[in-house]
Amino acid sequence: xxxxxxxxxxxxxxxxxxxxxxxxxxxxxxxxxxxxxxxxxxxxxxxxxxxxxxxxxxxxxxxxxxxxxxxxxxxxxxxxxxxxxxxxxxxxxxxxxxxxxxxxxxxxxxxxxxxxxxxxxxxxxxxxxxxxxxxxxxxxxxxxxxxxxxxxxxxxxxxxxxxxxxxxxxxxxxxxxxxxxxxxxxxxxxxxxxxxxxxxxxxxxxxxxxxxxxxxxxxxxxxxxxxxxxxxxxxxxxxxxxxxxxxxxxxxxxxxxxxxxxxxxxxxxxxxxxxxxxxxxxxxxxxxxxxxxxxxxxxxxxxxxxxxxxxxxxxxxxxxxxxxxxxxxxxxxxxxxxxxxxxxxxxxxxxxxxxxxxxxxxxxxxxxxxxxxxxxxxxxxxxxxxxxxxxxxxxxxxxxxxxxxxxxxxxxxxxxxxxxxxxxxxxxxxxxxxxxxxxxxxxxxxxxxxxxxxxxxxxxxxxxxxxxxxxxxxxxxxxxx
Ligand code: ADP
Ligand code: MG
Numbered sequence: 001x002x003x004x005x006x007x008x009x010x011x012x013x014x015x016x017x018x019x020x021x022x023x024x025x026x027x028x029x030x031x032x033x034x035x036x037x038x039x040x041x042x043x044x045x046x047x048x049x050x051x052x053x054x055x056x057x058x059x060x061x062x063x064x065x066x067x068x069x070x071x072x073x074x075x076x077x078x079x080x081x082x083x084x085x086x087x088x089x090x091x092x093x094x095x096x097x098x099x100x101x102x103x104x105x106x107x108x109x110x111x112x113x114x115x116x117x118x119x120x121x122x123x124x125x126x127x128x129x130x131x132x133x134x135x136x137x138x139x140x141x142x143x144x145x146x147x148x149x150x151x152x153x154x155x156x157x158x159x160x161x162x163x164x165x166x167x168x169x170x171x172x173x174x175x176x177x178x179x180x181x182x183x184x185x186x187x188x189x190x191x192x193x194x195x196x197x198x199x200x201x202x203x204x205x206x207x208x209x210x211x212x213x214x215x216x217x218x219x220x221x222x223x224x225x226x227x228x229x230x231x232x233x234x235x236x237x238x239x240x241x242x243x244x245x246x247x248x249x250x251x252x253x254x255x256x257x258x259x260x261x262x263x264x265x266x267x268x269x270x271x272x273x274x275x276x277x278x279x280x281x282x283x284x285x286x287x288x289x290x291x292x293x294x295x296x297x298x299x300x301x302x303x304x305x306x307x308x309x310x311x312x313x314x315x316x317x318x319x320x321x322x323x324x325x326x327x328x329x330x331x332x333x334x335x336x337x338x339x340x341x342x343x344x345x346x347x348x349x350x351x352x353x354x355x356x357x358x359x360x361x362x363x364x365x366x367x368x369x370x371x372x373x374x375x376x377x378x379x380x381x382x383x384x385x386x387x388x389x390x391x392x393x394x395x396x397x398x399x400x401x402x403x404x405x406x407x408x409x410x411x412x413x414x415x416x417x418x419x420x421x422x423x424x425x426x427x428x429x430x431x432x433x434x435x436x437x438x439x440x441x442x443x444x445x446x447x448x449x450x451x452x453x454x455x456x457x458x459x460x461x462x463x464x465x466x467x468x469x470x471x472x473x474x475x476x477x478x479x480x481x
Contacts, residue, residue: 049094314344
């Protein structure tokens with residue numbers, strides 16, 4: 001898009017996000033939920049849609065949906081209902097999807113993003129629905145096969161208001177949403193396994209003005225960067241169409257990540273095309289105020305709250321708190337270290353630099369770390385109290401991480417403890433003063449910078465083990481005699 005078109009138009013974006021809830025079984029039957037596996041092995045009369053089969057709602061799915069909704073600040077309704085949404089597709093054996101329509105489980109929440117100022121994005125609704133099966137187009141020549149293992153897997157759909165104003169903002173929202181869902185522990189949020197799927201609605205309007213109306217919906221967005229790219233592409237396409245005096249047709253577009261373009265899939269269905277009607281076989285979901293309150297009381301601290309608490313309680317700079325709180329487990333790990341060392345900033349430095357560096361090199365997550373926070377805290381303590389130097393600390397860290405041994409044992413075995421014994425340090429002072437008489441004379445004649453050279457010799461003489469602070473005191477005392 002040209003700069004001029006950018007200036008004239010602004011994007012209006014709303015997202016619909018499907019999140020697979022981490023239940024053991026499906027939404028309306030006891031079939032196991034798992035990724036992959038032989039096709040059509042986790043199916044039963046209910047998810048196959050056989051006549052006479054009766055769906056029964058999975059209580060854990062309901063609870064996780066409530067957790068999701070409360071975490072997004074929504075109002076959870078004591079009564080919600082399921083409906084049938086009809087459409088014909090080979091992977092939909094019943095000919096309809098059981099979803100929530102005009103009485104969803106929750107409405108009216110919000111999520112704040114930082115861009116860089118705070119922006120509040122409203123959440124219109126959160127509802128429960130079952131997933132469809134999967135069409136496999138690559139198994140047999142010219143045929144499409146259907147795998148119904150995924151049919152009936154529980155999803156929540158999260159629908160935003162059209163409050164997002166740029167593709168980058170949509171991306172920031174998705175990052176924040178994923179982080180929030182991970183904090184809530186309602187889903188593994190793994191996009192590669194389809195646990196988190198995004199559809200994006202977009203229209204353009206004159207900057208700050210009223211919407212020009214028609215919007216399109218982008219599907220087949222397999223990563224957050226695809227969402228952002230597809231929205232960039234579609235903003236430009238709509239701006240060109242309007243710029244040429246044309247109109248944007250409401251339609252559903254499929255994003256092709258390899259070609260970097262979208263193509264039309266169909267003109268957009270309206271609600272009436274689905275012939276929604278109440279699901280007669282599933283009674284309304286009825287939640288007591290007490291149950292909702294108890295789920296609310298058990299919610300974890302949310303990312304933004306954790307971030308500000310880390311800053312306040314441990315005196316951390318904003319950057320540290322933001323990285324540490326990106327992952328709830330990382331933040332917990334850091335806190336365990338900091339509580340033991342009593343030094344927040346030093347603990348944060350060690351976790352952000354050494355722990356994250358070590359994990360990143362190995363492609364590991366904080367949950368896979370082979371040593372405990374207490375082990376790292378012990379090592380940090382040895383550096384803070386001067387038992388070992390910072391340099392020795394780094395090397396002890398590597399050995400500790402690889403071998404699982406504790407820091408004290410490594411320090412003892414490798415003789416890394418700093419020497420703070422005056423008698424021993426005086427021996428090194430004697431050696432250096434005797435070996436460099438010219439430098440000593442120059443220092444005494446006023447060349448203060450020679451001190452650094454002599455100090456370097458002393459450290460070398462001690463093979464790096466002299467406690468630098470004490471060594472420098474004793475050397476200076478001797479030279480100033
Ligand atoms: P439908 O009833 O067709 O599903 P909704 O009005 O419920 O449409 O909105 C579906 C999604 O489209 C929501 O995420 C919403 O934010 C988004 N949306 C609504 N109006 C617009 C618009 N003018 N431009 C972009 N997105 C929009
Ligand atoms: Mg939907």
